[in-house]
Amino acid sequence: MNNIKNKFAIPLKIGSVELKSRVFQSPLSGVTDLVFRRLVRRYAPHSMMYTEMVSATEIHHLKELPKIMEIDPNEQPISIQLFDCRPDFIAEAAQKAVTEGAKTVDINMGCPVNKITKKGGGSSLLRQPEIAEQLVKEAVKAVDVPVTVKTRIGWDDAEITILDFAKRMEDAGASMITIHGRTRAQGYNGSARWEWIKKVKEVLDIPVIANGDIFSVESAIECLTQTEADGVMCSRGTLGYPFLVGEIEYFLQTGKKLQGQDVIARLECAKKHLKGLWEYKGQRGIYQARKHLSWYCTGFAGAAELRDQLFTIITVDDGYKLLDEAMGKIINCPD
Numbered sequence: 001m002n003n004i005k006n007k008f009a010i011p012l013k014i015g016s017v018e019l020k021s022r023v024f025q026s027p028l029s030g031v032t033d034l035v036f037r038r039l040v041r042r043y044a045p046h047s048m049m050y051t052e053m054v055s056a057t058e059i060h061h062l063k064e065l066p067k068i069m070e071i072d073p074n075e076q077p078i079s080i081q082l083f084d085c086r087p088d089f090i091a092e093a094a095q096k097a098v099t100e101g102a103k104t105v106d107i108n109m110g111c112p113v114n115k116i117t118k119k120g121g122g123s124s125l126l127r128q129p130e131i132a133e134q135l136v137k138e139a140v141k142a143v144d145v146p147v148t149v150k151t152r153i154g155w156d157d158a159e160i161t162i163l164d165f166a167k168r169m170e171d172a173g174a175s176m177i178t179i180h181g182r183t184r185a186q187g188y189n190g191s192a193r194w195e196w197i198k199k200v201k202e203v204l205d206i207p208v209i210a211n212g213d214i215f216s217v218e219s220a221i222e223c224l225t226q227t228e229a230d231g232v233m234c235s236r237g238t239l240g241y242p243f244l245v246g247e248i249e250y251f252l253q254t255g256k257k258l259q260g261q262d263v264i265a266r267l268e269c270a271k272k273h274l275k276g277l278w279e280y281k282g283q284r285g286i287y288q289a290r291k292h293l294s295w296y297c298t299g300f301a302g303a304a305e306l307r308d309q310l311f312t313i314i315t316v317d318d319g320y321k322l323l324d325e326a327m328g329k330i331i332n333c334p335d
């Protein structure tokens with residue numbers, strides 16, 4: 001335990017950028033908007049966050065930048081994540097990302113969704129390493145902040161190409177690589193294969209961040225121990241639990257484990273989340289909040305029923321009423 005703390009309490013250098021924390025909040029499409037990131041930031045003062053992935057083609061064609069690129073000046077350090085297969089568009093989008101305040105620019109080379117891969121973006125770049133190299137090279141030329149890559153271990157079990165691919169990204173100028181230890185074919189199924197992340201760490205000089213199946217402080221420690229990666233990135237473990245990154249950050253800084261948040265704290269956070277989405281996005285925010293609220297509702301009697309009810313809310317008051325009632329029941333009848 002102490003070894004972990006001593007090694008991971010020290011800052012991490014990503015090219016010219018120095019981070020105080022080695023825990024990362026991953027980009028999550030439909031999740032890591034400004035409202036969610038604010039909740040994470042309350043508990044994780046130093047961790048790097050990411051926007052949801054943004055299409056460089058869309059940035060090229062639209063007059064106004066998409067709202068998902070918006071950054072609060074107080075939320076540094078933050079990276080903007082781009083996806084595309086056009087090096088010229090990626091370069092242009094990278095410049096705009098930096099103007100928006102991105103501390104680093106990340107290129108998505110891991111998204112498994114057909115809509116993205118069919119157009120040559122996301123994980124399909126694992127099969128087009130020459131294009132992936134061009135994306136990195138052009139982005140590096142275009143901006144003076146570090147360019148990073150987030151990818152998977154390969155296309156499928158027959159094509160686990162990450163060792164060669166990661167080296168190519170480093171040689172092309174990437175300043176850090178995050179590896180989700182699954183293949184594209186796995187989607188989000190099965191376990192993340194951290195052993196591949198360890199193998200990459202052995203052959204790269206740039207920082208390697210481990211991603212996949214980090215759901216607790218314990219799993220973060222286990223992953224760091226097994227992979228010897230330079231940091232960890234949390235993803236689905238933060239859905240309905242925006243405290244996770246902060247809990248891991250705190251442990252790596254102090255060697256002490258914070259008590260996990262109880263149901264009441266989680267439901268209070270759900271209320272903040274709902275209000276924040278309403279204030280930031282209006283009615284669309286309420287509809288988006290439904291899924292978030294359902295993620296907060298686990299681990300207590302009546303959670304499944306409450307989840308169903310939360311999927312019908314139209315106003316903030318509807319959500320507050322349901323959540324307050326649930327909290328009342330939990331307080332009066334803890335088990």
Ligand SMILES: Cc1cc2nc3c(=O)[nH]c(=O)nc-3n(C[C@H](O)[C@H](O)[C@H](O)COP(=O)(O)O)c2cc1C
Nearest residue numbers: 026027028029052053108150180212213214235236
């Ligand atoms: C809802 C959802 C949205 C995601 N959106 C993105 C994204 O925009 N960019 C990205 O690089 N990865 C995205 N991912 C992948 C995660 O960042 C992460 O790599 C993956 O979930 C593995 O980590 P986990 O096993 O801890 O969840 C997404 C995953 C989920 C579940």
